[in-house]
Amino acid sequence: MKKTAGEIAALIGGTLYGDSTVLIDDVASAESAGPSQVTFARGVYAEHIEEMQAGVILVDELPAHYTKNLIVVPDARRSFGELIEVFRPENKWEPGIQETAVISEKALIGKDVTIMAYAVIEEGAEIGDGCVIYPYCYIGKNAKLGKDCELNPGAVVHENSILGDRVVLRAHAVVGGQGFGFSTDEAGHHHHIRQLGRAVIRDDVEIGACSTVDNGAMNNTIVGSGTKIDNLCHLGHNVEVGQDNFLCAQVGIAGSTKVGDHVIMAGQTGVNGHITICDNAVFGGKTGIIGTIKTPGTYLGYPARTHAQWGRVEAALSHLPELMKKIRRLEKQLAEKEEK
Numbered sequence: 275m276k277k278t279a280g281e282i283a284a285l286i287g288g289t290l291y292g293d294s295t296v297l298i299d300d301v302a303s304a305e306s307a308g309p310s311q312v313t314f315a316r317g318v319y320a321e322h323i324e325e326m327q328a329g330v331i332l333v334d335e336l337p338a339h340y341t342k343n344l345i346v347v348p349d350a351r352r353s354f355g356e357l358i359e360v361f362r363p364e365n366k367w368e369p370g371i372q373e374t375a376v377i378s379e380k381a382l383i384g385k386d387v388t389i390m391a392y393a394v395i396e397e398g399a400e401i402g403d404g405c406v407i408y409p410y411c412y413i414g415k416n417a418k419l420g421k422d423c424e425l426n427p428g429a430v431v432h433e434n435s436i437l438g439d440r441v442v443l444r445a446h447a448v449v450g451g452q453g454f455g456f457s458t459d460e461a462g463h464h465h466h467i468r469q470l471g472r473a474v475i476r477d478d479v480e481i482g483a484c485s486t487v488d489n490g491a492m493n494n495t496i497v498g499s500g501t502k503i504d505n506l507c508h509l510g511h512n513v514e515v516g517q518d519n520f521l522c523a524q525v526g527i528a529g530s531t532k533v534g535d536h537v538i539m540a541g542q543t544g545v546n547g548h549i550t551i552c553d554n555a556v557f558g559g560k561t562g563i564i565g566t567i568k569t570p571g572t573y574l575g576y577p578a579r580t581h582a583q584w585g586r587v588e589a590a591l592s593h594l595p596e597l598m599k600k601i602r603r604l605e606k607q608l609a610e611k612e613e614k
Contacts, residue, residue, distance in 0.1 A: 275299065275361060279330045282312060283345045285360065286353040291336060292343030296329050301354065301361050312357055314350040367406055402439065420477065432489065438477035438499065447481045449473045453488040453511025453529065469511055471495065482507065498535065510547065
């Protein structure tokens with residue numbers, strides 16, 4: 275497929291500055307894009323536009339000086355994502371059920387559903403219209419999937435779990451597994467207490483590869499609409515996560531914690547159980563959240579501190595070796611005076 279720069283600008287609702295007739299046949303990164311490809315530049319990349327070889331570059335703002343073909347859009351990254359779907363459209367599967375899939379006669383399968391090899395769907399399960407179930411997926415008893423969900427190979431939706439519309443589970447993601455509930459007797463032996471709540475995943479949620487969302491102990495574990503969960507994350511029983519959050523790789527949230535809307539947790543952030551996190555909070559990588567967060571802002575470190583406080587603490591820590599030498603010197607001087 276080929277499109278002119280002018281056609282691309284019209285397609286994404288941008289304003290073209292440059293040659294409208296240049297032909298584009300693919301998307302590429304800023305570093306590798308050639309004369310027949312489109313890319314985008316923002317942040318530090320925007321400073322190097324003149325070094326790029328791309329035929330067309332999407333930008334958020336028009337630079338003061340330029341010689342390249344530029345298209346100005348409100349969000350260059352998002353518009354570039356739209357062009358990926360134009361030049362590299364995702365594979366579309368023909369609806370149908372592969373003969374090796376094992377489907378209960380008491381399961382309800384919607385229209386235009388694709389179920390691939392060796393998938394297992396138990397009795398009482400409901401699969402919404404347009405869903406795609408990849409090989410080796412398991413959908414338990416009475417589980418419900420909304421419309422246009424996508425379950426990648428090996429994904430598991432345990433019994434009674436509920437997925438909204440357009441939910442994506444990447445490979446080997448697990449929803450609704452038994453929560454971590456135990457009672458320890460006098461001899462120190464641990465006895466599992468069966469968890470009876472559900473895992474409820476709202477519309478437009480994506481759960482990354484090998485991530486897990488446990489079912490609730492009695493009440494439900496809930497992931498709000500639009501939230502995106504990266505690979506290798508874990509949500510414990512009765513966790514409630516709000517809307518449009520980002521949970522990045524290896525985030526772990528302990529049981530019964532409530533997370534607000536528009537929260538970002540960078541990689542390896544760890545969250546204590548039975549606490550509350552407000553809306554619009556951002557946590558840097560490896561942050562340890564041990565108590566309730568009431569004020570929006572950016573937090574770092576262990577325990578989690580505001581960005582400003584964390585900076586002051588780190589600055590003070592860097593002077594500790596000098597301070598220790600000074601203290602030892604003062605202690606020695608004081609001891610010498612006492613001897614005299």
